[in-house]
Amino acid sequence: MNQRKTALPFLATHRTLRSRVQALRPSATGFCVFAFLLLIGFGLQEAKAQNGPALIRFDESTRVFRIDAAHTTYVIGINENQQVQTLYWGKHLPESDHFAAAKAMPSAASFDLPVTTTPQEFVGWGGGLYVEPSLKITFPNGNRDLVLKYVSYKIDRDQLTITMKDIALDVYVALQYKADGETGILRRSADIENRTDTSLTIEQVSSATWNLPRGTDYRLRYLTGRWAAEWSVQEQPVRPGKTVLESRRGTTGAQNNPWFAIDHVGNNDAEHGSVWFGALGWSGSWQITVEQDLLQQVRVGGGPNSFDFDYRLQKGEHFQTPYFYGGYSSDGIGGASRLLHRFEIDSLLPHAPHPALRPVLYNSWEATEFKVDEAGQMALAEKAASFGVERFVMDDGWFGQRKDDHAGLGDWYVNQQKFPHGLKPLIDKVHSLSMDFGLWVEPEMVNPDSDLYRKHPDWVLNFPGRPRTEGRNQMVLNLARPDVREYVFNFLDKLLNENDIAFLKWDYNRNWSEPGWPAVAPEDQKKVYIDFIRNFYGILAELREKHPKVEIESCSGGGSRVDLGVLQFTDEVWPSDNTDAFDRLLIQNGFTYAYTPGVMMAWVTDSPTWVNQRTLSLEYRFLSSMQGSLGIGANLNKWTPEDFATAKKMVAQYKTIRETIQRGSLYRLITPEHNSEQSVTESVARDGHQAAVFAFLHSSTELYPFPRLYLRGLDVNVRYSITAIDGKLAKDTPAEASGAYWMEHGVDVELRGDFQAAAFTLERTAASQN
Numbered sequence: 001m002n003q004r005k006t007a008l009p010f011l012a013t014h015r016t017l018r019s020r021v022q023a024l025r026p027s028a029t030g031f032c033v034f035a036f037l038l039l040i041g042f043g044l045q046e047a048k049a050q051n052g053p054a055l056i057r058f059d060e061s062t063r064v065f066r067i068d069a070a071h072t073t074y075v076i077g078i079n080e081n082q083q084v085q086t087l088y089w090g091k092h093l094p095e096s097d098h099f100a101a102a103k104a105m106p107s108a109a110s111f112d113l114p115v116t117t118t119p120q121e122f123v124g125w126g127g128g129l130y131v132e133p134s135l136k137i138t139f140p141n142g143n144r145d146l147v148l149k150y151v152s153y154k155i156d157r158d159q160l161t162i163t164m165k166d167i168a169l170d171v172y173v174a175l176q177y178k179a180d181g182e183t184g185i186l187r188r189s190a191d192i193e194n195r196t197d198t199s200l201t202i203e204q205v206s207s208a209t210w211n212l213p214r215g216t217d218y219r220l221r222y223l224t225g226r227w228a229a230e231w232s233v234q235e236q237p238v239r240p241g242k243t244v245l246e247s248r249r250g251t252t253g254a255q256n257n258p259w260f261a262i263d264h265v266g267n268n269d270a271e272h273g274s275v276w277f278g279a280l281g282w283s284g285s286w287q288i289t290v291e292q293d294l295l296q297q298v299r300v301g302g303g304p305n306s307f308d309f310d311y312r313l314q315k316g317e318h319f320q321t322p323y324f325y326g327g328y329s330s331d332g333i334g335g336a337s338r339l340l341h342r343f344e345i346d347s348l349l350p351h352a353p354h355p356a357l358r359p360v361l362y363n364s365w366e367a368t369e370f371k372v373d374e375a376g377q378m379a380l381a382e383k384a385a386s387f388g389v390e391r392f393v394m395d396d397g398w399f400g401q402r403k404d405d406h407a408g409l410g411d412w413y414v415n416q417q418k419f420p421h422g423l424k425p426l427i428d429k430v431h432s433l434s435m436d437f438g439l440w441v442e443p444e445m446v447n448p449d450s451d452l453y454r455k456h457p458d459w460v461l462n463f464p465g466r467p468r469t470e471g472r473n474q475m476v477l478n479l480a481r482p483d484v485r486e487y488v489f490n491f492l493d494k495l496l497n498e499n500d501i502a503f504l505k506w507d508y509n510r511n512w513s514e515p516g517w518p519a520v521a522p523e524d525q526k527k528v529y530i531d532f533i534r535n536f537y538g539i540l541a542e543l544r545e546k547h548p549k550v551e552i553e554s555c556s557g558g559g560s561r562v563d564l565g566v567l568q569f570t571d572e573v574w575p576s577d578n579t580d581a582f583d584r585l586l587i588q589n590g591f592t593y594a595y596t597p598g599v600m601m602a603w604v605t606d607s608p609t610w611v612n613q614r615t616l617s618l619e620y621r622f623l624s625s626m627q628g629s630l631g632i633g634a635n636l637n638k639w640t641p642e643d644f645a646t647a648k649k650m651v652a653q654y655k656t657i658r659e660t661i662q663r664g665s666l667y668r669l670i671t672p673e674h675n676s677e678q679s680v681t682e683s684v685a686r687d688g689h690q691a692a693v694f695a696f697l698h699s700s701t702e703l704y705p706f707p708r709l710y711l712r713g714l715d716v717n718v719r720y721s722i723t724a725i726d727g728k729l730a731k732d733t734p735a736e737a738s739g740a741y742w743m744e745h746g747v748d749v750e751l752r753g754d755f756q757a758a759a760f761t762l763e764r765t766a767a768s769q770n
Contacts, residue, residue, distance in 0.1 A: 054158040054179035062101040065153070065160060067177065068092060072184030072328045076121055076162075077102025081114065082149035084121040084162055084175065086211035090274065091330050092184075108294055115147075119211035119297055122164065122175050122190060124148045125204070132242065132289050132301050135173065135192065136204040138310075148173055170195035175208075180347055183339045185327040191320050194313040201523075202313065204306040207324035212262060212276055212298040219265045220290055221333065223257040223590055228578040228611060230254045230559040231590030233673055237265055238292050246287040248307050250476070250512030250529070254560040258286050259594035260300060261336055270334040270668060271712065277329070277336045278302070279594055281564035282322035284533035285309075308515070310526050325564060333593070334712075338665050341596035345663060348567055349599070350544060356551075357662055358572055358598065358629035359390035359436070360651055363505070366605055367635040370397035370404055373418045378429045383636040385433035387648035388655070392430045393438035393505055398423070400450065406473045409445045410452030412491040423499050431500070438503030438551075439495075443488045444536070445474045445509065459484050461528070463516035471510030478517060479539075480531035489539045496547045506570070508556040533565075540569035553601065559587075562595060572599045572629060579605040579633060581616050581624035582755060585672045585679045585696055588627060597683070598662035602628035604647075606635055616755050618643055619726050620696075622650040623757040627681055627694050629662060630654050653725050657692040657761060660685040664692075667712040672696075678706065684713035691720070691762040695727070697751040708746040711762070714739030720762040727751065727758025736765055 054069035063078040064087065075088040079102035087099050105117035113128040124146030125133035138144050148164040151172075160177040174191040188208035194200050212218070218238035222245050225232050236243075245260065247253035258280035267273040278300060280286055285305035292298050302324050313319055325343075329335035346353040362384035368376055372394055381392045396402065398418065400411030414422050423439075430437045446453050446460060448470070453460070460475040462468050468475055477484050495501065517525040540552065554566045555574035562573045575591045578584065584602065591600055602625035608615045625631070632647070639647075654661075664683040672679035679696040691714065697706060714720065721736040722729065730748035737745075742762065749758045 052181055054181040056155050056158065056160050056177075056179065058153060058155065059098070062099065064099045064101065065162075066099070067160065067179050067186065068095075069158075069179035069181050069186070070184035071330065072186075074179075074186055075099050078150045079104045079118065081118075083115075083118060083123070084150055084164065086119045086121055086209075088213075089211065089276065089326075090213065090328055105295065112294060117293070117295055117297075119299060121162075121209060121211075122148065122173060122206075123209070124166070124173075131293055131299065132206075132209075132291055133204060134190070134206040134209055134301060135202070136306075137171065138201045138203055139169070139196075140198050140200070146171065171200065180343055182346060183327060183343045185325055185339060185343045187323050187325050189321045189323050191318055192313070193318045194315055197315060199312055199314050202311045202319055203309070205311075205319065205321055206301040206303040207280065207282075207321040208302070208326070210276070210278055210300040210324075210326050212300070214295065214297050215264075216296050217265045218262050218292075218298055219267075221261040221263075221593070223259055223594065225254040225257075225559070225590075227254065227557055227560075228576060229583075229587075230576045230578075231257070231587045231593075233590045233593060238262065238290060238298055240292050240294070240296075242289055242291040244287060244289050246305055246307070247285050248305055249560075250285055250515060250532070251508065251556065252283050252286070252561045252563045252566075253511065254556075254558065257559075257594060258282065258288060258302065258563050260288055260290065261333060261593070262290070262298070262300070263333060267332070269332055270671075271332045273330070273332045275329045275331075275333050275336040276326070277340070278324060278326040279340065279564050280322060280324050281568070282533070283536065283561055283563055283565045285529055286322075286563075304529060308526060309529055311530060312523055312527070322565060334667060337593055340594060341592075341598070341666065344564070344567060344596045345598055348564060350569060350571060355571065355598070357658055358601070360388060360654065361391040361393060361438070361601070361603075361629075361631040362389040362636075363393045363395055363603065363631060363633045365395035365440075366633050367637055368395075368397070370402060372397040374421070374426055377426050380636055381426075381430050381433055381435065383639070383644070384632070385435055387644055388651035389632065390435055391438055391503060392433075392435045393440065393503060394426070395440040395505070396442075396507075398439070405447075407447050407449035409442060409447040409474050410450040410477070412441070412443075412495065427500050436502035437500065438505060439499075439501055440505045440507060441492070441495075442507040442509060443492060443539075444477050444479055446477050447474050449473075458519070459487075461512060461515050462518065463514045464518050466514055466516075469513040471513070474510060476510065476512055478528065478532065479535045480517060480528045481519060485535040485539065489542060492539070492543060493546065496543070496550055501550065503551045503553070505553045505555055505574075508561055510557070511560075537565070537569060540566075544569060559591070562591075567595075567599065570599075572601050574601050575628075578611050579603050580609040580611040580614060581607075581621040582614060582696075582698070583611060584624050588624075589668065589672050589679065592666055592668075596662075597628045597666060600628035601631050602626075603631040603633035605633045606638070614755075617757075618646050619650070620755055620757045622647070622654075623694055623726060623759050624696070626650070626654050626657075626759070627661065627683075630658075650726075657683075657690065657725075660690045660692050664690075665713050669693075669709055669712070670707065677701075680709055682709075682711055682713070688713075688715055688718070689764045692725075692759065693747070693761070694759045695749050695751060695757065697753070697756040699754045700752045700756075706749055706751040708748055710744070710746040711739075711742045714743055714762070716740035716743070718768040719765045720768075721765050722747070723761050723763070725759040725761060727756070727760075729758075729760060 067074040085102040125136040126145035261277040287305040288302040400408030402408030551571040558576040669680040728750040
């Protein structure tokens with residue numbers, strides 16, 4: 001049973017409570033509502049899948065918890081010091097294997113006590129701790145010591161809750177675990193409750209700590225980037241000390257992404273070997289630390305960024321952390337990616353486990369930029385429909401006095417000069433062409449030159465008496481304020497009520513500066529880092545509840561707001577403003593380490609691009625984009641009849657493999673990393689009936705042929721026919737062969753020259769189906 005569907009009516013019954021809390025000054029009580037959204041509206045899933053439900057057991061005699069899910073076993077125990085200690089995280093072990101009681105690690109001389117040397121699941125800063133704490137608190141009397149001990153546990157099907165308490169003060173922490181039976185991915189979080197008689201201030205908090213087996217040969221992978229160059233895969237050895245991945249930007253950011261993967265140095269086989277991986281479900285400032293201690297133990301912690309952060313909890317209030325997801329794969333980094341992809345599709349996205357396939361989309365930005373009007377958009381819609389587009393999206397420029405990026409943000413009324421009869425005539429035209437209609441919005445931003453800012457200059461993030469820094473001529477609305485949250489929700493709700501809109505492209509084109517909140521007490525102003533994101537999620541959740549058929553894309557000047565938090569409320573994401581089809585091979589490669597191609601929008605745009613002034617064929621551009629969720633963003637007014645014919649053919653071919661690309665298993669046969677001259681991906685349908693392969697060549701040299709492709713993921717005993725989508729296969733390629741042949745003998749494609757591409761499909765033959 002899909003608990004997501006049963007949870008939504010329950011969420012609706014609490015609308016009055018939620019609105020009352022949101023009407024109050026933002027506080028930790030408000031964050032309890034965010035916790036409620038996490039636990040109810042985020043769509044909990046039954047762990048019933050092809051691998052069976054997760055199994056959680058507790059051995060009373062040894063006080064050991066064991067979680068078995070899919071191909072993973074996770075074991076924790078309560079040691080003699082009443083600490084919650086990690087005992088094992090890795091490949092699934094037979095049920096006959098039992099673990100002895102947990103035993104704290106010994107001191108390392110007098111300098112490092114067991115609280116530091118013992119691998120704990122969650123540890124407070126106190127009692128001589130020198131590694132990264134999970135929780136640091138300051139109390140009103142100046143005490144900053146927090147020593148958490150085990151109290152109790154509760155098992156409810158695939159969920160485990162372990163309660164801890166400080167040795168003297170009534171500070172309780174509930175460690176929350178939920179196991180996914182299909183992928184073995186574990187979702188962890190913590191709920192901090194203040195039962196003391198006074199307030200307390202959280203200065204640092206993690207959602208969880210992941211402890212790996214002790215070792216010295218680990219390699220860390222993570223993702224970095226900047227605007228137009230997101231999703232670069234970085235690798236480095238895990239060394240003694242601490243590596244910090246973070247965003248201090250108010251939101252997720254592109255500088256780092258909240259994902260990590262750790263394997264063993266020297267393992268260059270993407271499909272074999274142990275990999276421990278994780279991703280943080282949080283769209284605000286965040287931090288992940290990877291630490292190797294003095295005993296060569298490796299731990300990974302993550303949560304809201306502790307920089308410029310504190311959060312005051314009054315008596316009786318809770319703080320619910322974001323989710324921190326972790327998983328294990330014995331099938332290399334490729335297997336780790338596929339587990340995350342499956343988890344995102346089946347358990348995380350708004351309509352999981354059956355989210356809709358992404359329609360072929362056209363966006364009008366490159367054709368018109370801000371110069372949108374009714375006649376021009378209708379003409380583009382007719383052109384887009386002629387080659388099979390299913391969704392027409394009008395981008396920036398339709399609202400307020402929006403003639404360029406200097407004015408209009410915040411004034412979300414239809415510009416009557418551009419659309420004298422409102423949006424309805426355009427929407428009706430789009431519908432008559434058998435497409436649905438989408439619209440660009442940037443709800444969290446405001447231009448100083450706008451009616452909204454002139455009326456409410458206090459609504460932006462600011463420090464009184466200090467300059468207000470602009471980026472792209474705009475400032476950030478303080479979404480933590482209840483009145484700002486109400487305004488943003490109401491204008492979006494009104495827009496969707498008055499127009500038949502199927503899709504919102506939700507943009508966010510700058511980072512924070514001057515993150516002040518003068519409307520609240522000074523000791524509560526830093527709550528802005530939490531309450532802003534809580535209200536962002538709350539708006540998305542409420543919009544989805546009231547307009548369940550509307551789909552939403554998360555865009556932030558490209559890929560600056562992509563994480564497992566926002567993916568619970570959005571149907572797709574925009575990886576990068578860089579749509580150069582060659583650059584996109586590397587960008588999309590990095591993206592898919594952590595996120596499924598089923599949410600990765602990939603547009604075909606004009607050539608040469610504004611990025612590199614590089615000229616690429618239309619076929620090459622299509623093939624690059626067909627590895628994800630296909631869109632077109634080119635200026636159709638400049639296309640030739642031959643371009644439209646090519647586009648019609650390529651779109652039709654994409655639709656025959658769309659489900660395989662967006663829902664299948666991805667194999668990176670050759671990555672474009674390390675300046676590779678080649679890039680090759682293969683996607684295999686879930687039921688194995690089809691595979692789609694895309695091959696790209698930067699430049700050929702000295703008559704060397706393109707590398708032979710050894711396919712993956714096929715059934716060795718099934719016969720598959722092969723068909724070229726674009727490009728040529730070697731002349732001696734058989735029309736059909738067994739899965740074993742395609743994987744062991746391989747396939748040769750004829751690629752020679754500069755910026756060449758080819759694609760082909762394998763289809764299970766009728767004889768094999770019988």
